[in-house]
């Protein structure tokens with residue numbers, strides 16, 4: 401029996417460029433999904449810096465989009481409607497998905513080609529934050545062909561993208577050095593990553609722990625990365641800048657069929673890698689969807705560990721203290 405009913409939904413949009421407080425909640429009815437689409441009840445949805453750049457105008461790709469504009473690219477949820485004749489993802493399927501924008505919602509309608517099954521052993525928190533950070537990490541490591549002969553340095557190694565990159569690079573046999581603040585030494589060490597504090601003297605500190613020639617450098621943070629990579633003797637071909645990362649992220653958001661297929665393929669690989677235990681994504685901030693502004697303000701402080709994720713059905717809206725906040729308060 402196919403479900404083709406309309407769905408009541410809430411979603412966030414913004415009608416002018418700006419900070420997160422331009423986001424406004426709306427509610428309405430989603431029409432039944434058309435051929436090749438499904439309506440998903442969102443359980444969790446990640447937030448990303450690229451959404452901020454698109455919203456505040458720093459990123460001009462899609463600057464010609466009409467207003468108001470949606471927000472959010474990563475989501476995990478349950479299929480609640482699909483059209484007659486669609487055989488993939490029956491109603492009730494637990495899925496992870498990606499969309500250029502519009503994931504910050506209780507429900508959304510997407511092409512089924514943008515969905516993959518959520519592994520049963522993956523939490524909703526992790527599934528909802530997986531797409532853009534994870535696929536960016538995977539694309540970057542694929543391009544560099546990171547493997548067992550590598551000694552790789554990753555900047556902002558405790559962040560959303562960096563924490564996935566370092567774990568996958570290690571999984572594929574590389575010796576991995578991650579730059580971070582003091583607060584994240586234990587986190588990286590327990591992942592098997594060699595932590596190095598960023599800031600003055602970093603080149604020397606990296607040399608001290610590298611035990612050989614550094615062969616690749618991934619700069620997530622986007623400050624003085626090229627100088628450091630040059631000082632370490634990393635060839636240009638094995639250096640990835642923040643500008644390179646921008647290109648990777650934009651490709652992962654494009655909606656042409658090849659880009660969509662690529663995004664879904666990478667999402668499927670990520671789900672499998674997570675299921676295999678190749679990496680564990682830490683969620684260090686889980687906010688109710690209605691606290692979306694607070695969630696973006698948390699991310700803007702640039703010290704989140706792993707990912708920050710929104711939840712449409714949090715068990716409680718009570719805010720528990722986070723380990724990273726305890727450290728900040730004592731520092």
Ligand SMILES: NC(=O)c1ccc[n+]([C@@H]2O[C@H](COP(=O)([O-])OP(=O)(O)OC[C@H]3O[C@@H](n4cnc5c(N)ncnc54)[C@H](OP(=O)(O)O)[C@@H]3O)[C@@H](O)[C@H]2O)c1
Nearest residue numbers: 449556558559560561580581584598620621642646702703
């Ligand atoms: N080029 C682009 O298009 C593009 C796109 C997206 C993001 N970015 C930038 O890439 C960075 C990381 O992205 P993300 O998504 O992983 O962000 P995230 O999850 O917010 O990560 C922030 C990380 O940045 C680290 N950090 C803070 N100050 C630093 C410094 N001075 N040097 C090195 N690392 C520092 C923090 O480490 P500690 O907590 O250990 O200090 C934290 O782990 C962000 O700064 C973001 O703005 C660039």
